Amino acid sequence: xRITRALAVSATAVLTLGLAAPSAAARDGFDHPSNIVATPxxxxxxxxxxxxxxxxxxxxxxTSDAFPRTELRPIHHSSDTSKGVxxxxxxxxxxxxxxxxxxxxxxxxxxxxxxxIGGTQGGLGGSITNGxxxxxxxxxxxxxxxxxxxxALFWMRRRSEIRA
Numbered sequence: 001x002r003i004t005r006a007l008a009v010s011a012t013a014v015l016t017l018g019l020a021a022p023s024a025a026a027r028d029g030f031d032h033p034s035n036i037v038a039t040p041x042x043x044x045x046x047x048x049x050x051x052x053x054x055x056x057x058x059x060x061x062x063t064s065d066a067f068p069r070t071e072l073r074p075i076h077h078s079s080d081t082s083k084g085v086x087x088x089x090x091x092x093x094x095x096x097x098x099x100x101x102x103x104x105x106x107x108x109x110x111x112x113x114x115x116x117i118g119g120t121q122g123g124l125g126g127s128i129t130n131g132x133x134x135x136x137x138x139x140x141x142x143x144x145x146x147x148x149x150x151x152a153l154f155w156m157r158r159r160s161e162i163r164a
Contacts, residue, residue, distance in 0.1 A: 033060075033101050033108035042115045045090045049114060056082040056103035064099050066092040066116055072101065092116045 034055035043049055051062055053072060057080045060072045067086035075081045082103065096112040132140070 032106040033103045036099055036101060036108060036110040036113060038099060038110075038114040040114070042117050043088055044118045045088050045092045045116060047088050049086045049088060050083065051086065051099060051101075051113075052081055052083045053101050053103065053108075054081050056080065056101065058082075058104060060101060060103035062086065062099055062101045064097050064113075066097040066114075072103070088116060094118055 032055050033053050035053065037052045039050050040047075049067065051070075051072070052075075053060075053062070056072060057074060059074050059082045061069055062072055062084055063069050064086070066088050068089075070084045070086040072082040072084040075083050094116050096115050098109055098111045099113040100107060100109040
């Protein structure tokens with residue numbers, strides 16, 4: 001019973017502190033961008049990147065070398081967070097990219113905020129093919145036939161052991 005009571009008191013204290021901290025920060029002049037979150041963290045050219053910014057209550061804009069200037073709009077259920085959706089350039093170079101946000105003239109840059117992926121061909125030395133080749137089909141068919149014969153032999157042997 002004591003453990004349950006201690007856990008309840010601890011949970012109440014953590015919850016009270018967690019709920020009071022954002023309002024205390026807002027009262028203390030916390031009106032500059034403080035955190036940039038980009039999702040997904042790895043994205044292909046042409047994909048859409050969602051960016052949320054804490055400490056940006058009236059919106060603003062964001063820029064990067066991988067996407068055009070995009071507006072940030074306040075999130076209605078949050079008092080100090082804004083969000084924007086950017087489309088990655090089709091010609092964006094693979095690798096890590098930064099994001100710079102501007103909220104009411106106050107800027108924040110997050111280095112390596114997201115990674116553009118793509119551009120490489122995997123497989124046999126980077127060869128490019130569309131679909132399975134005749135060789136792939138022959139190998140796959142041979143493996144399937146071998147599996148069928150092996151399971152049939154196993155089943156027949158198992159059946160003869162049961163009768164004996």
